[in-house]
Amino acid sequence: MTALLYVDDLKVHFHIPGEGLFRPRHKMLRAVDGISFKLEAGETLGIVGESGCGKSTLARGILGLIPVTSGSIWLAGEELAHLSTEELRKRRQHMQIVFQDPLASLDPRMTVSEIIAEPLQVFEPHLSKEERKHKVQGIMERVGLLPNQINRYPHEFSGGQCQRIGIARALVLKPKLLICDEPVSALDVSIQAQIINLLMDIQEEMRLSMLFIAHDLSVVKQISHRVMVMYLGKVVEATTRDELYHNPRHPYTRALIDAIPIPDPAIERNKSFKPLQGDLPSPLDPPSGCSFRTRCPMATELCATEAPEQQEISEDHWVSCHFA
Amino acid sequence: MLRYSLKRLLGAIPTLLILMTLAFFMMRMAPGGPFDTEKSLPPEIQANLDKKYHLDEPLIQQYGRYLLDVVRGDFGPSFQYKDYSVNELIATGFPVSLRLGLSAIAIALVVGVGLGTIAALRQNSSADYTVMTLAMTGISIPNFVLAPILILVFAVYLGWLPAGGWNDGAFKNTILPIIGLALPQIAYISRLMRGSMIEVLRSNPIRTARAKGLPERVVILRHALKPALLPVVSFLGPATAAVITGSVVIEQIFGIPGLGRYFVQGALNRDYTLVMGVVVFYGILIILFNFIVDLVYAMLDPKVRYS
Numbered sequence: 304m305t306a307l308l309y310v311d312d313l314k315v316h317f318h319i320p321g322e323g324l325f326r327p328r329h330k331m332l333r334a335v336d337g338i339s340f341k342l343e344a345g346e347t348l349g350i351v352g353e354s355g356c357g358k359s360t361l362a363r364g365i366l367g368l369i370p371v372t373s374g375s376i377w378l379a380g381e382e383l384a385h386l387s388t389e390e391l392r393k394r395r396q397h398m399q400i401v402f403q404d405p406l407a408s409l410d411p412r413m414t415v416s417e418i419i420a421e422p423l424q425v426f427e428p429h430l431s432k433e434e435r436k437h438k439v440q441g442i443m444e445r446v447g448l449l450p451n452q453i454n455r456y457p458h459e460f461s462g463g464q465c466q467r468i469g470i471a472r473a474l475v476l477k478p479k480l481l482i483c484d485e486p487v488s489a490l491d492v493s494i495q496a497q498i499i500n501l502l503m504d505i506q507e508e509m510r511l512s513m514l515f516i517a518h519d520l521s522v523v524k525q526i527s528h529r530v531m532v533m534y535l536g537k538v539v540e541a542t543t544r545d546e547l548y549h550n551p552r553h554p555y556t557r558a559l560i561d562a563i564p565i566p567d568p569a570i571e572r573n574k575s576f577k578p579l580q581g582d583l584p585s586p587l588d589p590p591s592g593c594s595f596r597t598r599c600p601m602a603t604e605l606c607a608t609e610a611p612e613q614q615e616i617s618e619d620h621w622v623s624c625h626f627a
Numbered sequence: 628m629l630r631y632s633l634k635r636l637l638g639a640i641p642t643l644l645i646l647m648t649l650a651f652f653m654m655r656m657a658p659g660g661p662f663d664t665e666k667s668l669p670p671e672i673q674a675n676l677d678k679k680y681h682l683d684e685p686l687i688q689q690y691g692r693y694l695l696d697v698v699r700g701d702f703g704p705s706f707q708y709k710d711y712s713v714n715e716l717i718a719t720g721f722p723v724s725l726r727l728g729l730s731a732i733a734i735a736l737v738v739g740v741g742l743g744t745i746a747a748l749r750q751n752s753s754a755d756y757t758v759m760t761l762a763m764t765g766i767s768i769p770n771f772v773l774a775p776i777l778i779l780v781f782a783v784y785l786g787w788l789p790a791g792g793w794n795d796g797a798f799k800n801t802i803l804p805i806i807g808l809a810l811p812q813i814a815y816i817s818r819l820m821r822g823s824m825i826e827v828l829r830s831n832p833i834r835t836a837r838a839k840g841l842p843e844r845v846v847i848l849r850h851a852l853k854p855a856l857l858p859v860v861s862f863l864g865p866a867t868a869a870v871i872t873g874s875v876v877i878e879q880i881f882g883i884p885g886l887g888r889y890f891v892q893g894a895l896n897r898d899y900t901l902v903m904g905v906v907v908f909y910g911i912l913i914i915l916f917n918f919i920v921d922l923v924y925a926m927l928d929p930k931v932r933y934s
Contacts, residue, residue: 368838395840402838407831411930412853422839456929472839 305380306341307512308365308480313338313374315357315364319587330587334360336536337374344479347506347513349527349544351520351559353583357536358516359403362484365514366400367391379479396426399473403485405465409457409472416453419443419472426476438475446471446501463494467501474505481506482514487522499525520563524548529619532556535586535594538613542620552616552627554599555579593625601626628925635921639914643907647697650906651690654899661706661897680706693903702904707896713904716889721908723793724878724885728871730805732863735812740859742813743820744847747855750825758817765814774807774880791882804881808874812866816859824855853927860927864920868913 315335334357342348350358363369365376367383376383378398383391402408409418419439423430430438440450446467457465466486473481483502487495503526506513517523523530524544531541532555540553551557558579565571581598584590590597596606605625613623662668662676677683681692696703702713746758781803782790794800827833828851836850875887886905893901925931 366838368834392840392842395838400838402831402835404831408835410832410836410850412928421836421841425839425841425845458930469835472835 306377307344307379308342308514309377310341310365311339311375311377313361313364313376314372315360315369316372332587333536333589334586335364338533338536338538339374340531340538340541342480342512342514344512345506345510346529347515347527349523349530350514350516350533351518351523351530352533353518355583355586356533357586358518358533359484360536361533362400362482362514362516366395366398366482368400396422396476397478398480398482399476399478400482400484401466401469401473401486404489405462405469405486406457406460408469409465411457414454414456415443415448415460415468418457418468419475422472422476442471442475445505446474447497462490463498466490466494466498470498470501470505474509477509478511480512480514482516484516485518486515488517488519495522502526520559532559535584535589537594538621538623539595540620540622540624546617546620550620552620552622553595553624554601554626555595593623595624632918632922635918639911639918642914643910646910647694647903647907648690650903651693652686654897654902655686657897659897661899663897680704697907702907703900705893705898705901707893707898707901713900716901717886717904717908720884720886720889723796723883724887725871726796727801727804727808727877727883727885728867730801731808732812732867732870734805734809735816735866736859736863738809739813739816740820740856743817744824744852744855746817746821747824747828748847755821759821762814762818765810766818768811770807770811770874771876771880773810774803774877777803777807778880791880793883800881804877804883807877807881808870812870815862815866819858819862820855823858824851827851827855830854857924857927860920860923864917865913868909868916871912 313335314333314337317332317334319330319332336357338357338361340348350361352358360369364371371384374384378394381394383394386394413421416436416439419442420435423435423438427435440453443450443453448464448467448471452460452464457468460468466489469486486502487498490498499522502513502515505511513526515523515526527544529541529543530547532539532547532553534555540547540551540556547556548560551560558577561574562578565574577600579598584594584597590607592608592610593599593602593606594610596602599606603625609625611623611625613621614627615621616627660682661680662673668676674683681689684692693703700714702717705711705713705716708716742758742762746755749755778790781788788803789800792800833846833850836846841850875891877883878885878887879891886908889901890905892898893905
């Protein structure tokens with residue numbers, strides 16, 4: 304089986320203008336710094352990491368919503384980086400995204416039906432008004448919106464409902480790839496579960512490939528087949544879900560998994576939990592060698608001088624650490 | 628919506644009342660009177676005139692009389708243009724100002740929004756800098772400088788257009804005054820439009836529209852234009868009122884018999900009723916246009932609902 308999405312050594316760097324008025328020293332922010340992965344058809348890849356580690360930048364880079372510095376992105380065997388803007392635009396019917404902020408990402412001046420129908424008007428203009436309405440109603444029903452809500456505006460909905468609209472909008476063209484950029488982090492826990500279940504059901508039905516970005520490991524555990532852990536624009540560990548949660552090898556992954564709260568006060572209280580020390584280093588000025596060494600309990604001299612290579616320690620289990 | 632409109636229109640009455648009161652007493656406080664000339668009039672004639680126009684009554688009685696007349700829709704006779712009532716003068720002057728003003732604001736809207744959008748789409752390019760430099764120049768040059776330059780270039784040197792006069796509203800005579808009225812507004816609108824368009828283009832719904840795969844034209848026209856227009860719309864209310872009530876300066880320079888010209892002449896001649904009439908009429912127009920702006924807002928933004 305060939306991969307639906309193949310990302311090779313993707314880099315997204317931003318120029319940050321220097322502060323001095325007369326000595327503008329440009330700095331380089333390496334938001335995404337050499338990331339490679341494969342995503343099979345019908346598979347969900349979870350991407351986790353702290354705020355600011357480049358998850359959203361990675362998602363937007365893949366979709367071409369922000370310019371990519373280098374690397375290649377293959378969607379269904381086709382290189383996206385060399386396509387013209389217009390050609391890339393046409394590929395968008397196959398790759399869609401659900402954004403983090405459900406309300407802000409919807410045009411407040413359009414009704415729900417207009418929002419959902421708009422991609423159809425662009426990519427399937429031959430549809431009659433009736434057919435389009437039928438499709439919109441179908442997808443609304445599928446994501447759990449009521450038919451009588453069709454003419455309402457986004458601000459008249461709750462956050463969870465807005466996210467359902469966002470999902471309907473993304474799915475109405477039946478894309479092959481769906482990128483979910485923290486789709487539930489703005490929602491209540493009970494609503495999170497509903498949205499996650501909805502996404503899982505739909506994925507099964509439509510055989511979607513999903514990139515699911517989150518900072519919440521328990522959410523990612525629910526939905527993913529494979530998981531990739533990011534730190535400062537790099538992949539530190541990538542493997543199947545069960546392997547990652549049962550046999551985490553990178554110290555950062557272990558710290559993240561330890562930090563998941565256990566919904567049982569007795570166990571949670573007695574947990575020997577050592578939270579990570581310190582803050583995320585500035586991505587403008589990353590540490591030498593291994594970027595995690597400043598917060599790593601296992602760091603040695605070696606980590607400061609030499610960046611660890613990504614190595615496959617067992618089948619399909621990749622880790623970037625000298626001591627894995 | 629209807630309830631809201633009624634409430635807004637009723638709420639305008641106290642505003643107008645205050646405006647009339649202030650204008651009435653300020654006008655009377657100014658030195659001189661409508662019939663002062665270089666030679667002093669014989670006292671008998673002065674007394675006769677004062678009696679005819681009720682100027683011999685106590686001020687507060689004149690004020691009361693004036694208010695009652697206005698409520699009946701009568702602005703009284705003009706002191707200077709003896710054969711005309713103020714109503715008649717407004718009726719002849721306003722259509723002229725209205726035509727010039729509406730044409731100018733329509734041109735300013737189309738050109739300003741267009742230029743501002745182009746500048747925003749090509750932010751920090753040479754096109755952007757050109758538009759913004761021109762706009763800054765347009766804002767800085769006062770119209771009493773701009774209008775003579777237009778006359779010099781197009782009437783005197785090139786001889787394409789008449790230098791002034793109304794000529795019963797011939798198209799040729801309206802071109803220069805309309806340009807003179809429109810240019811500063813174009814400058815303001817394009818700057819406003821550029822700023823709001825840049826902000827809108829960075830907003831989340833626009834990112835969603837791009838992610839949907841919409842062509843750039845659709846992204847701009849359907850998603851970005853409406854929200855970016857909001858600041859322009861609120862600017863348009865007072866701007867339209869100001870422009871269609873006639874730019875005093877432009878009408879004076881081009882010798883156009885519009886409302887603005889009557890206003891200046893009336894004030895210089897202490898033509899009490901004419902000045903009062905024009906002030907009240909201006910007031911009504913400004914209130915009306917701000918009201919229209921609020922209604923347009925509701926059309927552009929479904930979150931604004933008046934109840």
